[in-house]
Amino acid sequence: MAxxxxxAKWPCAYDIVRNxxxxxxxxxxxxxxxxxxxxxxxxxxxEWATANEATSKGWAACAAN
Numbered sequence: 001m002a003x004x005x006x007x008a009k010w011p012c013a014y015d016i017v018r019n020x021x022x023x024x025x026x027x028x029x030x031x032x033x034x035x036x037x038x039x040x041x042x043x044x045x046x047e048w049a050t051a052n053e054a055t056s057k058g059w060a061a062c063a064a065n
Contacts, residue, residue, distance in 0.1 A: 012062035019059040026052075 007014045026048065033044040053059040057064075 006021050012060075015062045019061075 030048060031045050033039040033047075034041055039047075
């Protein structure tokens with residue numbers, strides 16, 4: 001992140017960014033859905049997040065507190 005004091009002000013946002021990990025395979029499938037299948041980016045992302053709920057919720061576990 002760009003601001004030195006940002007982590008102190010928004011610790012959960014920093015945790016989400018640190019925890020965010022996608023495999024190359026996942027990214028490739030999302031790109032295919034948008035570029036080849038014509039799915040919107042928002043719909044592809046929501047479909048992925050729904051199918052991978054445990055992963056996506058794990059990234060933002062701090063927000064559940």
